[in-house]
Structures are given as C-alpha cells and as structure tokens.
Amino acid sequence: MFAKRISGLALPTISMILAGLSPQAAGAADLPVAPPPVFVAAGVNWDGFYAGFHGGFAVGSSTWSSPTGYFAADRGLNVPPDVPANGAQSGLLGGLQLGYNRQFGAFVLAFEADASFGQLDGYAVCGAVVGLAAPAATPFLRGSGDPCHASTSALASAAGRFGYALGRTLIFVKGGLAYGSDHYSVVNPAAFAANPAQGSADRFGWTVGAGLEYALGGNWSAKGEYDYYDFGTRTISFNVPGYPGFNSFLVRRDQHLAKFGLNYRFADAGGGDVSAPAPAFVNDVTGEFGGRVGFSNGRFQEYLYSPSNAQELVSRLTWPNQTGISLESFARADHISGVFAKGYFGGVDLLGSHMNDEDFPPDTNPYSNTVSTTSNGRDFYASADLGYSFLRGSSWRIGGFLGYHYYSQRMNAIGCTQIGSAATKGCSVPPNTLFLGQTEYWQAARVGLGGDVLLTDRLKWSAEAVWLPYISYLGKDNHWLRDNINPQYDHGHGVNGFQAESVLSYALTERIDVGVGARYWLFQAQHGSTNFPSGGGPSPESFTSTRYGVFVQASYKFGEVAAPPVVAKY
The missing domain is CATH 2.40.160.20 (Porin)
Structure with missing residues (x-):
C-alpha cells in the first residue's frame, strides 16, 4: 500500500521531469547547455x-x-x-x-x-x-x-x-x-x-x-x-x-x-x-514554477492546566511520529527591479502512528497514560511572500520578505490501551472504535531571509530562514465517547515560531531543473485556553506542532534566461 501511494503521487512530478528531457540535454556539468524552447514568433x-x-x-x-x-x-x-x-x-x-x-x-x-x-x-x-x-x-x-x-x-x-x-x-x-x-x-x-x-x-x-x-x-x-x-x-x-x-x-x-x-x-x-501578445511588463519578469513530492514526520502536543492553578498540569495529549506523503506546487516570480513574489501550497496524507493521552495527579490519581493507534489523518498548508533582493551578483542573490502561512492538520485516534501504573483503571474502548479526534488550525506572519547561489553552471543551492513573530491557533477536540465535549474548542496565540528550507537543484536543460530539498517547521501557541461545560472558568493551555521532511522537485524556468556565468567547479 505504501509503495502504491508513492508511485501514484510521484507520477505528475516524474512526468514533468521527462517532459523537459530533450536529445540535446547534457549528461555532465561541463557539456553545453541545451537551447531554450522555440515558439512561434507571434x-x-x-x-x-x-x-x-x-x-x-x-x-x-x-x-x-x-x-x-x-x-x-x-x-x-x-x-x-x-x-x-x-x-x-x-x-x-x-x-x-x-x-x-x-x-x-x-x-x-x-x-x-x-x-x-x-x-x-x-x-x-x-x-x-x-x-x-x-x-x-x-x-x-x-x-x-x-x-x-x-x-x-x-x-x-x-x-x-x-x-x-x-x-x-x-x-x-x-x-x-x-x-x-x-x-x-x-x-x-x-x-x-x-x-x-x-x-x-x-x-x-x-x-x-x-x-x-x-x-x-x-x-x-x-x-x-x-x-x-x-x-x-x-x-x-x-x-x-x-x-x-x-x-x-x-x-x-x-x-x-x-x-x-x-x-x-x-x-x-x-x-x-x-x-x-503578452503585455510589455512580462518581459521584465522571470521565475520558475514546479511540483514536489515529499515524505515528512510531525509531532503535536497539547498541555491542559487547572483553571484554579495555571502551574498544575492536568492532562497532556501527544501525537508523535505523524509520518506522511506530501504533494505540493510552488512558484516564484522576480521583477528586474529586484522585487519578487513566491509561494506554495500542498497537502499531506498521514500514514498513521499512535497517540498518548496522559492524566496527572491530583486531578487523576493514580497517573494514567493511554495509547491509541492513529490513521486517516490529513494536512493542508499554503504560504505566500512578497520580498526584495537587496544584494545581487552574477551568480548569487540575497533577499528579505514578508508573508503569511496557513497550516491545518486533522488526526484520528482509534481504540485505547492503558500503559500507566498497575493501579490505574483500564481503558474499555474497543480497538476499532474512533476514540479521539484532533484538528488544529495555525495562521502565522512570516519574516524571512533567503537566497541562492550557483555552485557550478548547472548546480544551484537555495536556502531560507523564516521567523514567525505572531501565530494564532484554533483547535477542535472530538471526544467521540463523551457527547458533552464533542467537540471541545481551544483558542490560543504564540510567538517565535520558525521555518527553514534548503534545496539543491540541477539544470537538466536551460529551462528544466530537478532537485532535492529539506525543511523544518515549528509552530507554538504559549497562550491558550478552553472552557469545559462543567464550568470552573477557563482552563489554561499551550500547544506545539512541528513538521520536518525531505522532498524531490522538478521546475520550469520562464522568462528570458540569462547565459550561465562562469563559476568555479568543485
């Protein structure tokens, strides 16, 4: 099943790579670059x-x-x-x-x-x-x-x-x-x-x-x-x-x-x-667009504290090792002035792992820790940035940008087994029963710095680091066996999230690139709360979500492609 998913999702990206191959495509870095595609003049x-x-x-x-x-x-x-x-x-x-x-x-x-x-x-x-x-x-x-x-x-x-x-x-x-x-x-x-x-x-x-x-x-x-x-x-x-x-x-x-x-x-x-004919300003714009197929891992944690004592931990939900296959599209456009716009959107099919639900004394005594399997989870994400390349050379550039990021994740926990102390009451949920659902929605402002450099006439390295100065969070917990908190909503916000990405790409032709990359995301909402139907005031909460992984990509350059500079070969 895993291999079938990989082959099915990789097909569009592989097709894009094959589309760019031509008889003139070079097989080594020191061979001449293939000429750009020829279009009808008008x-x-x-x-x-x-x-x-x-x-x-x-x-x-x-x-x-x-x-x-x-x-x-x-x-x-x-x-x-x-x-x-x-x-x-x-x-x-x-x-x-x-x-x-x-x-x-x-x-x-x-x-x-x-x-x-x-x-x-x-x-x-x-x-x-x-x-x-x-x-x-x-x-x-x-x-x-x-x-x-x-x-x-x-x-x-x-x-x-x-x-x-x-x-x-x-x-x-x-x-x-x-x-x-x-x-x-x-x-x-x-x-x-x-x-x-x-x-x-x-x-x-x-x-x-x-x-x-x-x-x-x-x-x-x-x-x-x-x-x-x-x-x-x-x-x-x-x-x-x-x-x-x-x-x-x-x-x-x-x-x-x-x-x-x-x-x-x-x-x-x-x-x-x-x-x-295209508008004249199009001649001043270059860029690239393409697709990615990736594999990633993620983790989500939710901490719940007592409404009467914000330092007393009542419960913790941990969703570790949420691995998944992703499919993504991306694009970037650069104006001759140095202004650029870029973005991506994609989704992840989560393959499943497990979830731990912990309850702590004195609210729950003795300590309880139940484990459930997870399956059929989904992620969706999108990002959009506007920036300026303030430092540029013949084979490199560095720019800053401001932007917005959206990330949502839905996970399902099935059955449960008690793995806490021997004195803890067991969990009676059947192994095939949907037990708990978690849906998280993150929105964040992006402040980033990024650039790229030609290592050879065909090999390019790109990287960016992004600070998330403000992050908003909305969560929905579905306790499927407790109708009074199905769903239970959580609200929060946080600061100092982080995103990083690095890509190494190789020019198959003057227009077609293929590459490999890696990324890391950290979202955190240090200030959150929820209100239970039983009353007692808002219960403080905090939330953390991470996702990291690797991907392969294929892209196409549009606009006028400059002749590659002569750069050192390593």
Whole structure:
C-alpha cells in the first residue's frame, strides 16, 4: 500500500521531469547547455487533442440531516438525534485528463474530461444512532455523538473550457458535469462497534473552475487550476445490522480541488491562429514554477492546566511520529527591479502512528497514560511572500520578505490501551472504535531571509530562514465517547515560531531543473485556553506542532534566461 501511494503521487512530478528531457540535454556539468524552447514568433498555437496527468489536494464537506428509521430512534423524552452535522472531507489525489482545443484568434474553446483518484475522507458528529440509553432520572440526556464517516475514492468531470491565450499563457474558465464515487458508514460504539451501518452511492452533480496553462515548448504545457464540485443533497440508504427496514440520511456533498499537472498536445505547435501578445511588463519578469513530492514526520502536543492553578498540569495529549506523503506546487516570480513574489501550497496524507493521552495527579490519581493507534489523518498548508533582493551578483542573490502561512492538520485516534501504573483503571474502548479526534488550525506572519547561489553552471543551492513573530491557533477536540465535549474548542496565540528550507537543484536543460530539498517547521501557541461545560472558568493551555521532511522537485524556468556565468567547479 505504501509503495502504491508513492508511485501514484510521484507520477505528475516524474512526468514533468521527462517532459523537459530533450536529445540535446547534457549528461555532465561541463557539456553545453541545451537551447531554450522555440515558439512561434507571434505567440502559441493551442489547437488539437491533448492528454496529460495531474495531482493535487481536495478539501470538501459532507452534511448529514433528516434521519429515518433506526437513525431517528428517540434517545430520551423529546430528544431528537444530533443532526444535521457537517464534517470536513479531504486528501491527496492524482489522475488523468483528455481534451480537445480549437483556437479562434486569441480565444480558445475546448472540451475536457478528467478522472481523479485518491482517498478523501472525514467524520461528522452525527450522534445519529441510539447511544447509551437515557437514565429515567435524566430523560433529556443526549446520546453518544457517534461518528458519521464519508469517503470518496474517485472524482470525474466532463466540462467545456473557454480560454484567452496571452503570450505563452492560456487563461481559462470551465464548467460541466461532475461525478463522485462515495462510501458512507455510521458507527455506534455501544450497539455495533464492530459492524457499522454501511451505505454507498454514485453521486452526480456539476462543476465550475478556472486556471492557467503555460506552454513549455514543443507540444508540452503545464497547468494549475481550481475546481468546485457540487453533488447536491441525496437520500442515502444504509444497511443497519439487526435493524431491517428503511434507514437513511440526507447527505449533501461538495468538494474543492486544487490541481496541477502536464499536458501533451498531439498536433504541430505551429500554424493557425496564435496567442495575443503578452503585455510589455512580462518581459521584465522571470521565475520558475514546479511540483514536489515529499515524505515528512510531525509531532503535536497539547498541555491542559487547572483553571484554579495555571502551574498544575492536568492532562497532556501527544501525537508523535505523524509520518506522511506530501504533494505540493510552488512558484516564484522576480521583477528586474529586484522585487519578487513566491509561494506554495500542498497537502499531506498521514500514514498513521499512535497517540498518548496522559492524566496527572491530583486531578487523576493514580497517573494514567493511554495509547491509541492513529490513521486517516490529513494536512493542508499554503504560504505566500512578497520580498526584495537587496544584494545581487552574477551568480548569487540575497533577499528579505514578508508573508503569511496557513497550516491545518486533522488526526484520528482509534481504540485505547492503558500503559500507566498497575493501579490505574483500564481503558474499555474497543480497538476499532474512533476514540479521539484532533484538528488544529495555525495562521502565522512570516519574516524571512533567503537566497541562492550557483555552485557550478548547472548546480544551484537555495536556502531560507523564516521567523514567525505572531501565530494564532484554533483547535477542535472530538471526544467521540463523551457527547458533552464533542467537540471541545481551544483558542490560543504564540510567538517565535520558525521555518527553514534548503534545496539543491540541477539544470537538466536551460529551462528544466530537478532537485532535492529539506525543511523544518515549528509552530507554538504559549497562550491558550478552553472552557469545559462543567464550568470552573477557563482552563489554561499551550500547544506545539512541528513538521520536518525531505522532498524531490522538478521546475520550469520562464522568462528570458540569462547565459550561465562562469563559476568555479568543485
């Protein structure tokens, strides 16, 4: 399974590398550099059939409502089920596209069909089935807050595209029909933890989107786009163990997709109508864009203190070794004045590890430490910077920048086992039961310094160090077996986070680079709190999240490429 994920996610990046190879590409650092791609003088012609690959990240939601049958069973006097409920649904994806362009002057009409595959999933707090029975003394007690799970294994669309060709760039919008293959389940820890209610559906809807496609030379082009899929609301029937009859929910589904990839056009690049000329200022801009596939590890810790004594540690949650596979797109544009803009966005499918939930005396006596397995976690991140290269030479540059970073992470803990002292009470959660969920949202200001230097005429080293002077934090804890804190929200802020990145890249041709890199992130919110339903005032908290890893990348240089300087070879 691990190898299958790696090969599926690496395909778009490998395709980009192969696209840049040409018969003139040098095999050693001292061979001549291949000439840049040759385009039609007046612009680019987009006519013809094309096919390609893409990868990306999806973020969506499932909204559950209107239960029937067993799902609508009463849990106490006049107490309805805890629906409607909404849950996030996200994950990495990769796939194929096939289309046809017809160009009329600078305008391009097209039809495109694509298919994407991945494992997009998430949970909603439905409380939709009969949980623990309501005691006679408290007939208004709600049920268990059960997890309703939605997953999507495939998405597809058939859409028309309308574009305007400007220089080497095709700007387009699209719209058409959408398809999704969904599976649903509802788990009741009390009644049928080992045998959840199951349902599935082929969902049909509509999609709209927009994006950019850039001619790389010859018949190759690279694209990036955003698509929105809306599948509307549909009745989903479930097979509930031991409860025959009609048991259903209304489930609304939608999905946001960010995709980047490569296309190959099966036609002569010349002849016919061509793009409109690009604006003059484009001649003053150079840069690069590309994709990355990576492997990383992360750790999250949450410290909870007593509301009456901020120095007394009550509980600590630790999510160590949250390894994952990432897929990312990045870009940088440099103006001749030295001003530059850069950014990246990506996602991580977490492979799973474990979680420790510790409770400390005197609040819990004796000390308790339970361990749970983790699975199906997801990360999403994005960064944008604006800066100025204040020191520049023929083979190096250094610049400063200001920017913004967003990072979210969702993790799930399943089952639990007590590993504390022998006197500690055991944990009775079955090993296949969703026990605890943690979702963290970080936003940070970035102040950074970075640069790059040519080590040889083909080998370049880039690095940057970033200070995060202010960080905001929002957390959501889902205690799935405790309906009164499902979810429980945490708020906080912090200072002095840190990010660092280093990349070593090699020029395969004058336009195409490949490279390897590493990065490290530290987020911390030293000042946080939460309010429990039992009262007693706000409980102080602190939070720390780290992620570090390595990646491989492929990139394309755009704009006028200067002749490489003569530099020392080591």
